[in-house]
Structures are given as C-alpha cells and as structure tokens.
Amino acid sequence: MALSRITLENFRNHAATQLGETAHFNLLVGENGAGKTNILEALSLLGPGRGLRRASLADLPRRASSDAPPLPFAIGASLTEAGTVSARLGTYTEAGTPNRRLVRVNGAPATAGSLAEWMAMSWLTPAMDGLFTDSAGARRRFMDRMALAIAPDHARRVNALEAALRERGKLLENRSDPRWLDAVEAQAADHGAAVARTRAMLVARLADELSALPPEPFARPALSYLPGGPTDETALRAELARARPRDRAAGRALTGPQRDELQVKMASTGHPAAACSTGEQKAMLIAITLAHGTIAAAGRPSVLLLDEVAAHLDPVRRVELFNRLGAGKAQVWMTGTELAPFEAIAAQSAIWRVSGGGVERV
Template sequence: MALTKITLQNFRNHAASELSDSAQFNLLVGENGAGKTNVLEAISLLSPGRGLRRAQLADLALRKTPDAEPGVFAIGASLVEQGQTSARLGTFTEPERPTRRMVRINGAEATASALSEWLAISWLTPSMDGLFTDSAGARRRFVDRMALAIEPGHAKHVTSLEAALRERNKLLETGGDARWLDAIEAQAAQHGAVVSAHRSRLIALLADELSALPPEPFARPILSYRPGGPTDVAELLASLARERRRDRAAGRALSGPHRDELDVVMAVSGHAAATCSTGEQKAMLIAITLAHGVLAASGRPSVLLLDEVAAHLDPGRRSELFRRLRIGRAQVWMTGTELAPFAEIEAEAAVWRVSNGELERL
C-alpha cells in the first residue's frame, strides 16, 4: 500500500474531503463533473511539477465557499509502507503567498523535488491520448515524469537545465559578460548530461519490459530515445560555445537535451505511432503505462492514477489491464461513471462515490 488518509481542503470542488482505508485498487465513481478527476489531480500534486492537468495554482483553490481563503488550498496524505506510516506528505498555498506552492514532509518545510524521494506517482488521462501526435515537448514531459520513478533527483536536473538555458538565452540576446555565459553553459552541460543519461536509461528499461509482453491484447510498442544533441558533458559544453551565434539569431538553443525525442513504433506493423489508429495509439499508451508501473513498483512506493481508462476497453482488455496492474504492485486509483466496468476487482477494491465534491464510501 502507498497512500491513505488523503485529505483535500478547498481544492477544486472539494471543500473538505478525506479518503481513508485505501487498498491496492481504489475506485472513484460518479457522474461527469462530480469531482473524481479532482481527487486524482490532488494526489498527483504530491509529486514535483504541476500535476496531471498542469494547472496554474490560482485555478486549484475552491472559490464557492464564503469562509474559504481566496487562492488557498491544502492536500495531505499518509505514506504507508509494510503496514506502518512512514511519512506524512503535504502541499498547500498560503494567503500571504498564493502563487507559491509549499510542501511539507513530516511537518518540516521541503521542496517539491523532495517528494519524489518518498513516492513515485504516474498517470494516464484522456488528455494524453494524443501524445504521439502532440509536440516533442509533451513527450519529453511524459518521459521526465516516468524517469522520476527510476531517478528521484531527475526533476532537479530538468529544472536546473531549463533555468540555465533561459539565462543563456537572455545573455546571448543582451550580449552579457562572456565569463558569466561560460559559467551558465557549464551548468547547462552538467545538468543536461545527467538528464540525457536518465532518459536514456528509462527508455532502455521500458524497452526491455515491453519486449517481454505479447503483442496483444494491448498493441506492443517499440521505444527508442533520440537525443537532440550531444549527451556527454564535454561535447555538450563545446556545442553550446560553438553555436552561440546561431542560437542568438534563433533566440534559443537549437540542440541539446531540450530537443530530445521519444520515438514509438507499433511492433506488429512497424508503423510510427503517430500514423496508427486512435485505438492503436491508446493501446500502446496503456502498454507503456503498465510497463512503467512494473518498473516504478520495484523501488519506492508507487501510485498509478488512471482516469476513465476502463470504460473504453472491451471485457478482455479490461481483464488483462487488471491482471497486469496486480503484477505491477503499484497502488492504483481509477475513475469511472459506474461500477460495472470494475466488476472483476470491485470485491478487492476500496470504492467511493463522488457527488458534487463530496465522497461516500461504498
């Protein structure tokens, strides 16, 4: 088990909700707009980043309650390992600083990156169905989210790389001090090489896990990592220095880890994922998510958030989905408008009915 006693205060349409006595399978059922996905989003914010909706903080707080502080919300959860509570994780905003997300671990102030040292969280939502036809940046974010399950410090390096590249862009534009530019490029090269190494290792592990799967019932994808430039520290540093004039004209660095790409091909047909049917793309995305769930559960406690994933699968694929989720051993949170698609696991699941931001344990 991973998370229990999850509390939401003034979050989205939840004024005060609590989910206790969770299980490996946890089901949230209710009508569309009831607040099911809001619970998943709250859980996703117990990890670095902006959560499964990538929402702005100002959009997260409940605004309908007269006594609720404007722009203020709180999310907390107990992390349970081998039957014992190992940590209390929390994230929140304060009236004095509503635009800054705060984090506490066991009551002590911490960084959002520190959350990944305790828990690995990944998700699959309907908005991700177009991942293979989306931008390369969307696929990099997808890869980086999965990499956190393997390398807890990955988020720090991604953030540092992005900050260094932004600063480099400013210096190139304004003609800043060359010595400062050298220092910024050294930071970008150092963090960039680590980011590349983490991504490459993740894709290799996923590829191995996927290679052992049958091609059906979920279309098996073949993954490969395509670097956007040099991956070695020295080579990346030399490239940044060499391409200053070109990058200044472009207004951005044209090569490096920020240009990496995830290539996906359907094993049976050999077609690029972007050219496959919508159903085939969804099946490959589920296969990747399940393979990652196995990897994530082999280290720290892990949580998998699946929004409306079962309703669009036929009975055979649903059964296989549940079977593989059991093998993965991650704690799973799923949403649906009715219980029928979850009949196979209902007896072993913790179930809540969600209605207008309120929860009822079934």
C-alpha cells in the same frame, strides 16, 4: 499499499473530503463533474510538478462564490509501507501567498522535488490520448515525469538546464563577455548531460519491460530515445560554444536535451505511433504506462492514477488490464461513471461514490 488517510480541503469542488481504509485497488465512481478526477489530481500533487492537469495554482482552490477570493487549499496523505505509516505528506497554500505552493513531510518544510524521494507517481488520463501526435515538448515532459521513478533529482536537473539556457540566451543577445558565456554553458552542459543520461536510461528500461510483454491484447510499442545533441558533457559544452553565432541569430539554443525526442512505433509493423489508429495509440499508451508502473514500483511505494480507462476498453483488454494491475505492486486509483466496468475487481477494491465534491464509501 501506498497512500491512506487522505484529506482534501478547499481543493477544486471538494470542501472537506476524507478517504480512509484504502486498498490495492481504489475506485472513484460518479457522474461527470462530480469531482472524481479532482481527487486524482490532488493525489498527483503529492509528487513533484504541476499535477496531472498541469493547472496553475490559481485554478486549484475552491471559492465560496464566483466573486469570492480563492480559499487556501490543503492536500494530505499518509504513506504506508507494509502496514506501517512511514511518512505524512502534504501540500498546501496559505491565505497571504495563494500563488505559492508549500510542501511538508512529517510536519517539516520540504521541497516539491523531494516528494519523488518518498513515492513514485504515474498516471494516464484522457488528455494524454493525443501524446503521439502532440509536440515533441509534450513527449519530453512525458519522459521527464516517468524519469522521476528512477532519478528523483531529475526534475531539479531539468529546471537547472532550462534556467542555464535562458541565461545563456540573454548573454548572447547582449553580446556579453565570452567568459560569462563559458561559465553558463558549463552549467548547461553539466545539467544537460545528466538529463540526457537519465532519459536514455529510462527509455532503455521501458524497452526492456515492453519486450517482455505479449503483443496482445495491448499493442506493443517500440521506443527510441533521440538526443537533440551531444549527450557527453564535454562534447555538449563544446557544441554550445561553437553554435553561439547560430543560436544568437535564432534566439534560442538549437542543440541539446531541450531538443530531445521520444520516438514511438508499433513494434509489429514499424509504423509511427502518430500514424496508427486511435485504438492502437491508446493500447500503446496503456502498455507504456504498465511498463513504467513496474519500474516505478521497484523498491519504494508507487501510485498509479488511471482516469476513465476501463470504460473505453473492450472486455478482453479490461480483464487483462486488471490482471496486470493486480499482479503489480503499485497502488491503483481508477475513476468511472458507473461500477459495472469494475465488476471483476469490485470485491477486492475500496470504492467511493463521488457526488458534488463529496464522497461516500460503498
């Protein structure tokens, strides 16, 4: 078990919601718009980043009326390991600073990035179905979120790299002292090489996990990490210095980890994932999510959030999904409009019916 004693206050359409006595499988059942995905989003914010919807803070609080100011929201949960509470995690806003997200661990102030040190968080949502046809940036974000399972400081490195590249861009535009550029490029190369190493390590470990999976019923994807430039710190720093005239003209850095790509193909055919059918793409995405869940659950608590997954699978794939999730160590949260698709695991699940921003234990 990973999360228990979960509370939501003034978050989305939830005024005051509590979920206790959680289990390995946790099912949220209700009509569309009831608030099921809002609960998953709240749980995702107990990790680094902007959560599974990547929403702005202004969209998260509940409002007493359409013209009322946003209410401060709070999300909390106990982290439980082997039946013992090891930490109390919380994230919230305050009335005076609605655009500032605060974090506490065991009652003490903490950073959002530090949440990755306590727990690994993974998710799969319908919005991710277009990942393989989306931009390379979307796939880099996908890699970076998964990378937190093996390198909790990865988000800090990515943010530092982006900040260094922005500073470099300003210096290039203003034709500043080359010595300033040397210093900023040294920072970019340091963080960039660390980011590239972690992404490469992640893809290699995912590939190992995927190679052990049977090709059916979920299509097995073949993953490749395609670096956007040198991955060695010294070589990357030299390339940034060499490319100054080109990057000044382009208005951005044209080499480095900010140009990385995650290449995904169907292992059995070699076809690019973007050219595969919608069903094949969904199957490959589920396979990657399951492989990552195995990696994330190694050595620390792990939570897997699956939004509306079971209803879109045929019975064979649904049973196989439940079997794999049951054999894994990650705590699983799933949503659905009805309980029928979860019949095979209902007896071993904690189930809540969600309606109008409230929950009732089934």
